[in-house]
Amino acid sequence: AQKITQTQPGMFVQEKEAVTLDCTYDTSDQSYGLFWYKQPSSGEMIFLIYQGSYDEQNATEGRYSLNFQKARKSANLVISASQLGDSAMYFCAMREPGMGQFYFGTGTSLTVIP
């Protein structure tokens, strides 16, 4: 079974609008970490935001926030006030406790329209 599912292959958003990128995950562990990365066309993976499974509050980092719904096993990324530079691939990832590897989803391609 897929550990991370991103069901939106491509998304479009108007500049200055907010956008939500979906991510659901599958784990039987109670303790885990959820991450979002951005990959521009240049190829580098840029860390955006982290949410621990025991964190009571949703994580926020500047214009990025993570809408964490533990019962639904979802960890959606919300980007507020979209900018043209936000156009990129976005990957959701999960790490289970004691495991070295991250499990990545297939990504969502976000295009910001001027």
Place this chain on the structure above:
Amino acid sequence: DTGVSQDPRHKITKRGQNVTFRCDPISEHNRLYWYRQTLGQGPEFLTYFQNEAQLEKSRLLSDRFSAERPKGSFSTLEIQRTEQGDSAMYLCASSPLGDSYEQYFGPGTRLTVT
């Protein structure tokens, strides 16, 4: 420290040849990871080191792939008898110990097997 570096950035090789890639992690990071990424997909885990010990290796990883981290610093990934299906971006990442830390990615090595 300027981050994770990888060398070479691009490699073109003929089928059947051996190739070796190098990754230099952030100096204080104990953990080092190798991923493979093909077009339109998220990074796929290959292997993981903690210091010089190789702790995890993907079951999908062919015997043609081998990785080392001899002194717990830089790492090499070797692919023997390359096949066209090995064409991909090979990403290296490093992180400190601890499950809440994100991975810092290098720029990747793009391999093309002709």
